[in-house]
Amino acid sequence: MNHALISEIFGQLDALPIVDIHTHVQFNQPNACNIGDILSYHYYTELYNSAEFQDGALPLGDPEALTRVLFKGLRLIKNTVQYDWLMAIGRDFLGLEASDWQPECWRKVFDRSCEVMGRAEWVGELLEQANIVRVYLTNSYDDDLSGLNRSLYTPCLRVEPFLNGIEQAAERERMSAYLGQPIEVPCDVIAALDIALDSFSEYSLGYVAASLAPNVRTWQVAAEDAERLMRRLIEGGSWSDDDRAAWQAYTMGRIAEACRARNLPFHLMVGVDRAAYAQAVPSGSDLPDSISSLRGYDWLFNSFPEVRFPLAVLTDTTGLELASAGWIRHNVYPSGHWWYANQPSEIARELRRRLDVVPGGKLIGYFSDAYYLEFILPKFRMYKFELATVLAERVERSLLHPNSNPFTLDDALELGNMLLVDNPLSIVGTAESALNIA
């Protein structure tokens, strides 16, 4: 490790504004109110549950009690990168020392966090300190976006309700209420989608997005087949796995059509097995599946050459497929490092791989997936540190490598800027999204 070079590069990357193209931030309550909110993030509750089984006993609704309990367990996870995020939040936002994270300090930290995060100026200070200029959101079709600050937030529409939620009567009812008429035929579902897209477009919709199971297949499904499937549901029947796959393929196509018509990207997050762990904390039950190929998306990517598909994958096993797709497919954009792959060793490997073979302008470096604004800075810094390390390695290798031109510090920073700022804006950016970049 060339410490000086890594530090130099990291310092410059750290000074870049943050464009965060995927979060779960709530625009009307974007920040944590206290350290209990921070600790309620499933990355902490699930690690604690894993290290010391709670069997549902965590006081999730009571931030104070949760803080007290989790402080007792922090020593059990202090080797993890998630713990490092917490240390960074404590140090950078709350002025805490490492020694403040002892079990007996929970009250002091809780009170301190209320004091800092409870101030009216907090969000503004946080955004400035972290230099966050654009935050993409995760929204349901029936979210009320009024009051959304378009100079900071970009809404994004999740389409799982259309892709597979529709099988549940409750989702159909919710969608009927939204549509203002019963959901009875596939066109009704697409009508609901269209209304949502119209409505979101007033707030400069960023993209539509879906998280998907491993090995999803896409193909041209005839309208009559979709009608038959929906009729069966409406009549109280149920779907087989093949039925589910067909409906999903049908709606994938219809959603991609809508993206084409509206010039919207379709962001895919691929490879998660839902509800795998029965004793999980909320949001902590899903797992990656190493058997996960992108091959089933060929039809989708080929049939919609005009649509941009930013693509994130959950497992290392799909990493080379993703890099190769970004390499030859003009409309696939490798995007960030998702969830179980959002950790230093996975990031470093995929970064090297992508930088070696994918045109630099096609790479969306990172998104935080954060639930509160406070997580954006430590997560981006985790990424930027790996990026600095990989870029420093490029600089050093270029001095020795028989094929390379010299890769200078300036080259490194230019590439870093592409991944972190330019590409997110050019691939999923809206008119608004470029505004805050000086």
Added chain:
Amino acid sequence: MNHALISEIFGQLDALPIVDIHTHVQFNQPNACNIGDILSYHYYTELYNSAEFQDGALPLGDPEALTRVLFKGLRLIKNTVQYDWLMAIGRDFLGLEASDWQPECWRKVFDRSCEVMGRAEWVGELLEQANIVRVYLTNSYDDDLSGLNRSLYTPCLRVEPFLNGIEQAAERERMSAYLGQPIEVPCDVIAALDIALDSFSEYSLGYVAASLAPNVRTWQVAAEDAERLMRRLIEGGSWSDDDRAAWQAYTMGRIAEACRARNLPFHLMVGVDRAAYAQAVPSGSDLPDSISSLRGYDWLFNSFPEVRFPLAVLTDTTGLELASAGWIRHNVYPSGHWWYANQPSEIARELRRRLDVVPGGKLIGYFSDAYYLEFILPKFRMYKFELATVLAERVERSLLHPNSNPFTLDDALELGNMLLVDNPLSIVGTAESALNIA
């Protein structure tokens, strides 16, 4: 590489006592008697057979002749890590120089090995020199454990005979003989299991264990289905693949029930395709399968939340699944680096991955899988060197990383001690197993 730091950390890790939670050591003949025994380990015979095809011609029953033959082939495998184990055994136990491994020196080495390993004090000296304090064994249900030294050895029951051996008439006969009555219904099989567990418990049984094919599925199988399956066998019929899978799932559940009732861990070693190579030396015919997911174990892990499941995997492709399972599942414990994954580059990758996201107390660092006590030290040192390298990297990165607290040498050693000593004892340890740790 920070040489000084790696050496410092390695030195301290090397001084730790060895707790080896999985071996194939025979408690009544735990050591090699000569270098021919060492070279009969399939890691050597298979490499030699691969480098210079023997087509079954190796003199496996004759240690002297085997030594003579393999000495001619050692130059062919000297790039391998297995060769390094051999060099370490030669140097550390037999006082040999690198130059002693020439073909013409075979007799000298053989004689020297007989001299050293033939002494009555040899095992005691070896244990002391290597600081081995606890050795877990691999036992069949009908093993005679009398004479087992409980201050050193912990027996572990292999359950493959119950899971799939039963399909063979010979295994049923052997089990009938053990049970003292014919194996005719599933309860008879479970009765044999219970007797074994009772009998082993007198010797402080460590855990039950099984090595398994890739993509095993587990689910609740009704007793009647198991009865039907067994009846077919007894009546001379045969099983389909589905039948085999159903019986295996049934017995997995029953074994897990027994583990729950007796507070025993169930150690799973996942992903091996047996008998893949036809021209193999003994124990050298099995291969890993890159298509190998843990998803089929969801039912087992979810249905037995009280049972600890240490889990080892054979392939890199399952590595992120294992780390993720250890991360969120309270009862899955990533365990060591097994067989084809038991080599420096696989170990280093998985170590970084696990240390980044799994609570430190849930990681069983290493087991040797050794057939003779002599292999334990070089194998553990291979692991400890990778661990020292990864920990040194952590120390260095923490000096630069924006999120990290300083990770000191003491922190490194504490974490190393957890992986190597504390966790094995807390996860699979018995009352006896803690005794020898000062």
Added chain:
Amino acid sequence: MNHALISEIFGQLDALPIVDIHTHVQFNQPNACNIGDILSYHYYTELYNSAEFQDGALPLGDPEALTRVLFKGLRLIKNTVQYDWLMAIGRDFLGLEASDWQPECWRKVFDRSCEVMGRAEWVGELLEQANIVRVYLTNSYDDDLSGLNRSLYTPCLRVEPFLNGIEQAAERERMSAYLGQPIEVPCDVIAALDIALDSFSEYSLGYVAASLAPNVRTWQVAAEDAERLMRRLIEGGSWSDDDRAAWQAYTMGRIAEACRARNLPFHLMVGVDRAAYAQAVPSGSDLPDSISSLRGYDWLFNSFPEVRFPLAVLTDTTGLELASAGWIRHNVYPSGHWWYANQPSEIARELRRRLDVVPGGKLIGYFSDAYYLEFILPKFRMYKFELATVLAERVERSLLHPNSNPFTLDDALELGNMLLVDNPLSIVGTAESALNIA
């Protein structure tokens, strides 16, 4: 990185003669005539098409126009390793500076390339400068090899037409023309194969080769089944997926029989999904599939223990399977780093893995897959740099490692020479192929 040590090792590896066991070079037009030929390589056209979608608009038949267009796009791919190959070709063969690759310089570079590459002495100079002593080719059964320079080129027979081309009437007609009688029964196909093998043997055939889809299965297919399948085709019927698999398995066996009879290696390149990308440039439509196991080859490898199977894989997910097969199977030889895996980070990982566990004499280090002789040097240098880095790491680790003997610079060079020269010659070499090595 130990710069001095890497440089020292690289320098010595760079001085070795190049034995390139797999290329697509045309022996009667082995070199590029201009930079447009170089840029027509699908590695450039596909990257440009990916970075800036051309939708079929690239002037592929016009080297000048293609040069002009691609020069505008080079800035988009300058982070890639393929760009580095181009820089090396420019610098080492054309005397260009990095600054010559600006869009406005296209004419100068084109003219310069015509001047250099158009000279009658060019191929000879290139071979001498790059120290290329042996180039294996990729040939169709009906290629006319007259005029082939056996002191440099070794022809290799591609067998895909026999394995799966036969399903197309056009291929059957072409093969009938070659055979001089209609292809009506499986024996006719094998007769065509035999004639090709006879004919190629006059030019010292190197091996037979095939690139294959993921998860190919092999098994003993009866002659009657093959006859039934062919009859169906001849009668105008079509094949199911199972039929295709059965025919492929049948011909795999027959080809392996021919290899056994003629002492020919059978080079397998495994794991490519063809025609995955619809808007592709020529040769740019195929992708890797992460779900790709070698298990289906067990029958083939086991049934032909006398046949050598050099084996290249397309994906990282098959890497450990390949290393493990090389480790225990006497007749599987891990071969190079193919296509999507032919990039620094994949090479480095697989090199470490293979060197740790596969007998050194069984590893074919590298092949270029080049379409023009000009690509051989930069591609080999890419590999040699990774090899130098891995060997330097071995030297350094051996100074610290408790198990290792000192791994000296001489040891490193000996191992490098094995991978690059000795092994290719011993595993797939012909009498001719050894001639040029001093």
